[in-house]
Amino acid sequence: RKEVEQDPGPFNVPEGATVAFNCTYSNSASQSFFWYRQDCRKEPKLLMSVYSSGNEDGRFTAQLNRASQYISLLIRDSKLSDSATYLCVVDSGGYNKLIFGAGTRLAVHP
Amino acid sequence: DTAVSQTPKYLVTQMGNDKSIKCEQNLGHDTMYWYKQDSKKFLKIMFSYNNKELIINETVPNRFSPKSPDKAHLNLHINSLELGDSAVYFCASSQDQTAPLYGYTFGSGTRLTVV
Numbered sequence: 001r002k003e004v005e006q007d008p009g010p011f012n013v014p015e016g017a018t019v020a021f022n023c024t025y026s027n028s029a030s031q032s033f034f035w036y037r038q039d040c041r042k043e044p045k046l047l048m049s050v051y052s053s054g055n056e057d058g059r060f061t062a063q064l065n066r067a068s069q070y071i072s073l074l075i076r077d078s079k080l081s082d083s084a085t086y087l088c089v090v091d092s093g094g095y096n097k098l099i100f101g102a103g104t105r106l107a108v109h110p
Numbered sequence: 111d112t113a114v115s116q117t118p119k120y121l122v123t124q125m126g127n128d129k130s131i132k133c134e135q136n137l138g139h140d141t142m143y144w145y146k147q148d149s150k151k152f153l154k155i156m157f158s159y160n161n162k163e164l165i166i167n168e169t170v171p172n173r174f175s176p177k178s179p180d181k182a183h184l185n186l187h188i189n190s191l192e193l194g195d196s197a198v199y200f201c202a203s204s205q206d207q208t209a210p211l212y213g214y215t216f217g218s219g220t221r222l223t224v225v
Contacts, residue, residue, distance in 0.1 A: 034213045043200055043216040044153065085151070089213070096141060096204075097166055098214060100153040 001026050004101035006088050012107045017078045021086055021104045023071040029093030033064055035073050036087040038103065044087055047073075078108045113137050116201050116217035123191055124225055131186045131220045133201030141165075142184040143202040143214065144176060153200070159184055191224045198222070 006023045013019050025033075033050035048055065050062040050071055061074040071088055088101035114135045123129055135142060143166075144156040158166035159178040173189045184201060198221050202214040 032211060032213075036213070041221075043218050045216070046213040049211075049213065087153070096158060096160070096206075097155055099155075100145075102150070102152050 002101075003027060003092075003099045004088055004090050006101040006104045008102060008104060010105040010107050012109060013078055015078055015080060015108055015110055017108075018074065018076045019078055019106060020075075021073045021088075021106075023073075023088030023101055025069050025071070025088075025090040025099075027090070027093045027099075028066075028069060030069075030090045031093070032091040032098075033062075033071055034089040034098070035060075035062055035071075036089055036100070038085045038087055040084075044100075047086070075106075078106075080108050080110065082106060083108045112218075114201055114203055114215050114217040116199075116220050118220060119218065120221050120223075122223045122225065125191055125193060127191050128187070128189045129191060129222070130188070131199055131201075131222075133184045133186075133217055135182055135201075135203040135215070135217075137203055137205075137215060139203035139205050139215075140181055141204045141206070142178065142181070143204070144184065144186050145200045145202060145216075147198045147200060147219075149197070157184075157186075188222075191222075193224050196222055196224045 035047040036044040037047045038044040050064045054063045059076045063072045085103040087103045141160045143158045157176040161181045162178045198219045201217040
């Protein structure tokens with residue numbers, strides 16, 4: 001089983017749509033969780049941290065379910081500029097190592 | 111000012127050559143990393159240094175040798191380059207060592223092509 005698993009997509013959605021990405025992780029000792037965004041031929045950039053209580057940043061909402069070892073990202077009112085690959089990221093359980101999922105590609109079209 | 115800067119941005123070289131990639135961060139972070147992103151876009155950690163000390167060394171061929179002269183710099187030297195080394199190499203840094211709370215800041219990457 002991969003340490004972090006994501007649906008690779010692509011998700012093709014129209015502008016204004018709501019889209020949700022899911023991610024599962026295998027290490028129950030993991031403590032830090034993130035969503036990163038990576039544009040084509042660019043570096044990954046931190047989108048948001050994910051907290052147990054759930055957190056929201058504008059149109060983006062992240063949820064964590066520790067019991068199911070599951071993380072989600074919801075994007076509301078999609079914009080063309082949201083087109084990118086979204087990486088689910090989990091720490092390795094205290095070893096100062098972040099494990100990256102393979103990413104979910106989102107394409108927002110007019 | 112770029113927070114994490116890598117040079118060169120592109121590197122094309124022949125098999126068997128030796129090459130180096132440099133990384134510098136001006137964030138005052140204690141920990142720096144090298145990640146490799148292959149053609150399948152999978153990001154994998156290679157090395158991690160905390161305040162000049164090697165703390166993570168994943169299963170990487172010993173042709174790859176990192177060096178950290180100080181906590182703001184982490185370089186990667188690769189000997190006897192092979193076709194399979196072609197990838198994008200990202201340097202990153204983080205503020206803390208265990209269970210990083212704030213994620214990593216990445217450099218813009220070095221696209222290495224071995225021909």
